[in-house]
Amino acid sequence: MVKLSTSYYVSRNAAKAAQELLGRALVTNINGVRTAGLITETEAYMGVQDRASHAYGGRRTGRNEVMYAAGGVAYVYLCYGIHHLFNVVVLDKDVPHAVLVRAIHPIEGQGTMLARRGVKKLTTGGPGTLTQALGIRTAHNGEDLTGQLIWIEDVGVKVPKKHIIIGPRIGVDYAGEDALLPYRFRIAPSHLL
DNA sequence: CAGCAGATTGACT
DNA sequence: GTCAATCTGCTGC
Numbered sequence: 001m002v003k004l005s006t007s008y009y010v011s012r013n014a015a016k017a018a019q020e021l022l023g024r025a026l027v028t029n030i031n032g033v034r035t036a037g038l039i040t041e042t043e044a045y046m047g048v049q050d051r052a053s054h055a056y057g058g059r060r061t062g063r064n065e066v067m068y069a070a071g072g073v074a075y076v077y078l079c080y081g082i083h084h085l086f087n088v089v090v091l092d093k094d095v096p097h098a099v100l101v102r103a104i105h106p107i108e109g110q111g112t113m114l115a116r117r118g119v120k121k122l123t124t125g126g127p128g129t130l131t132q133a134l135g136i137r138t139a140h141n142g143e144d145l146t147g148q149l150i151w152i153e154d155v156g157v158k159v160p161k162k163h164i165i166i167g168p169r170i171g172v173d174y175a176g177e178d179a180l181l182p183y184r185f186r187i188a189p190s191h192l193l
Numbered sequence: 194c195a196g197c198a199g200a201t202t203g204a205c206t
Numbered sequence: 207g208t209c210a211a212t213c214t215g216c217t218g219c
Binding site: 059061062063077078079080081082 | 211212213214215216
Binding site for chain 1: 198199200201202
């Protein structure tokens with residue numbers, strides 16, 4: 001298993017990283033408990049020119065500050081006051097590109113995920129639920145993705161391009177024309193196991 | 194400083 | 207299908 005390095009994150013933009021991260025494993029080791037899932041759906045947020053991004057127009061707030069950090073850190077923020085959304089910051093310092101991980105397929109620690117979510121049937125099909133299953137909270141905002149808490153591994157799973165569905169992003173209608181850009185990537189449902 | 198809308202989810206009618 | 211939960215940051219008084 002190869003943990004992705006800092007150089008990996010800074011050397012590709014959000015759209016490219018979003019596509020490449022499909023099939024890779026998102027792993028957390030929180031309080032000594034390991035949980036992991038294959039990334040099955042992502043969205044790219046392409047910096048200051050992307051109206052759907054928190055960093056649109058170069059906006060900089062206490063919450064999105066970490067988007068301006070150099071690639072290879074986690075951007076975790078709260079949406080609607082309830083849901084934690086997990087993003088991977090890519091490219092260089094002051095270039096706020098990020099990849100939103102929208103869905104995973106659990107491969108390790110499913111029992112822990114069930115306990116964390118307090119449910120019988122495990123669902124990780126949404127950006128808010130996958131963070132809950134993996135134990136990611138806002139406390140992990142800015143976490144180094146090459147550290148010992150949260151990281152992404154190449155587990156040898158290859159996703160052929162023809163199995164990747166590309167489409168417009170979800171829930172960003174307010175972004176006008178930018179909402180139509182093909183920045184959403186997911187593995188074809190028939191290939192999720 | 195008060196009010197509102199948002200990269201969502203899950204429970205209820 | 208509709209609606210509440212509940213935090214951050216922006217807009218307007």
